Amino acid sequence: MNAEQHQHQHQHQQGSGITLAQINELLNGAGFPIINPQRVQALQDLAPRERIIRAIKAAKHDVGARKFLSGLFQEAGITLNPAAPVHGGYQSPSAPQQAAVPQQAAVPQQAAVPQQPQPPTASSPGSGHQNSYNGNDHGNGGHGNDAPRMNPEDRKSVHVYGGKAALCFEADITKGGVPTIALDAASSTAPRQYDWSRKVRLQMTRHELPVVAAVLLGVMPSCEFKNHGQDNSKGFSIERQQGGKVYIKVFAKNEGVRGVPVMAADVFYVTSLLLRQIQKSNPWLDGTSLMSLIKATQYHQ
Structure with a gap:
């Protein structure tokens, strides 16, 4: 880690009590790609820092948090994993987690998750309400x-x-x-x-x-x-x-x-x-x- 990355991670920890390495560990556990300092800034330009941190911490078990992060990552131009667990559950990676690097690191393929069932259709268009x-x-x-x-x-x-x-x-x-x-x-x-x-x-x-x-x-x-x-x-x-x-x-x-x-x-x-x-x-x-x-x-x- 160079001096600039170390300083950025130290400032990140002071501001939220969590390091970039810990953030990436949580993201990887929930099936999301790891991020570098530049991508952290891109995300913070779209949503408040504390809200992002709360969602990252909850993403492993919270569907709403995962959907929020999925939309945020797409808005920031960060490519999601092909089978990120949007509807719940995750798998342990088959390869060790790599340290944050300027380019996006690959995360192991997740198992396909069954699509969430659709609510029933009440009726077709017609007279009445x-x-x-x-x-x-x-x-x-x-x-x-x-x-x-x-x-x-x-x-x-x-x-x-x-x-x-x-x-x-x-x-x-x-x-x-x-x-x-x-x-x-x-x-x-x-x-x-x-x-x-x-x-x-x-x-x-x-x-x-x-x-x-x-x-x-x-x-x-x-x-x-x-x-x-x-x-x-x-x-x-x-x-x-x-x-x-x-x-x-x-x-x-x-x-x-x-x-x-x-x-x-x-x-x-x-x-x-x-x-x-x-x-x-x-x-x-x-x-x-x-x-x-x-x-x-x-x-x-």
Whole structure:
């Protein structure tokens, strides 16, 4: 180790109580490539240092932490191992761990992990208010070429169909690498038909996610957010109704309002997808802690 690397590792240990060698040991144990000081800096340019360290420490046994790190590594241009354990479990390497070097070191091939089962599809589009939960997208939704890449298996979506419009809640990621929800609204053109080619699409911000979750969980009665889109002309609102239902409206300039009443059973699937995205950004929280925190922080808003 040269003097510059030694000084960098010493500063790293002072700042977080963990050395670069220890970080690489944890990464290797979770199936991730080891990193050098330059890649450490690239990661810190995308997310807070302490958050990265917490995720690295939890990655071996925490699915959310691994998914967070996978997205962060891809955003930083670090190639992941071909079979990194995204869904859990790991194997001990068949060769000794090498010390950090300027170029990326190879990590032994991991065993293939079975794909996570898909939630059941509630129904197909039709009259009334129906839900479909799947991992397919019905269009690029206006994603720019500079947007972070998502693994296809992470792009889950929930469709809710009404008489005059339909909504799609889709797992997405912001340009800053934060997991979020994209909301699409399409108008009905005929019974059981919706014009997704002229959909209105917006992306929820990280500050809106816990508020929306609070409404869906019944902590708050309603919420409304505007100023979405490049010209700040889009927005959406959610209002709770009797019987566990919610009414969701998406509006945009020159597009009118597209509203869909969402039945209680469908609210469950929308809420589960929303909480899944929030938990990706907070992998140290389990489901119970996440819901308790949402109720505690959003109750008085």
